[in-house]
Amino acid sequence: MADPRPYDPEWIEAERARMADIIARHERIVMQFSGGKDSLASLQMVRDHLEKITVAWANSGDAFPETVELMDAVRARVPYFVEIKADQPSHIAAMGWPVDLLPVSRTPLGRIVNRHNLPIMQGWPVCCGANLWGPMVNFLREFRPTLVILGTKATDERKGLDCDGSIVDGAEVLLPVHKWTHDQVFAFLKREGVEIPEYYTFGTTSLVCRHCTAFVAENSGKMRYMRERHPVDFGEVQRRLREIKRAVSVDNAALDACIIG
């Protein structure tokens, strides 16, 4: 069946019917919900089955107030809502700022070995693992769903479960917007009357953590949004990004010096 282009009511209804058949086969269903546009669209796609679905939000502990507000609205709307809360601020204080390029002398162990007291850093997968993915996986192991619904798209730069229809750890995976593009998701939300968070006027990525210093390749829109709406957090994140740039520049210069010929 063809993908929606960009919003095809018939195709949407056929997809809803396909999802209804899948959902009818299950009793223990979890939807991983971040509050971003893809999970909003996924929730809307299964809106007629919410009485069977537990909506689970992994809150790192550093969520934006607008995300908390959105989650409160969803919590009030769905029968089953679980918040899985981590303590990202404490984790970052102990392990360092998350980064895309890691100067190893700035890791906690590097700081001991290199005997400095400069800000420490960590690779972002460790930070996301500790504060988002790990807590969610622990919850799923305990809940033991037979169906997991996620807002993953095939076109996403990074994705966890990218296997619509497969069985992973005993649970079937359902990705309602798997084949969709960003534009199709936006068109769908608009046509269905779902409010699109304001930060999407600045870019296509979701907000997640207020003090995240990683994913810089895609976060310039987020930075512009923060400058407008969260100037205090923006100032702190900018301070950290400048320090990260300094640390990376030192390693880059040393790398350049060793590339000879």
Ligand code: SF4
């Ligand atoms: S989004 Fe950034 S700050 Fe939040 S958990 Fe992931 S790496 Fe850490």
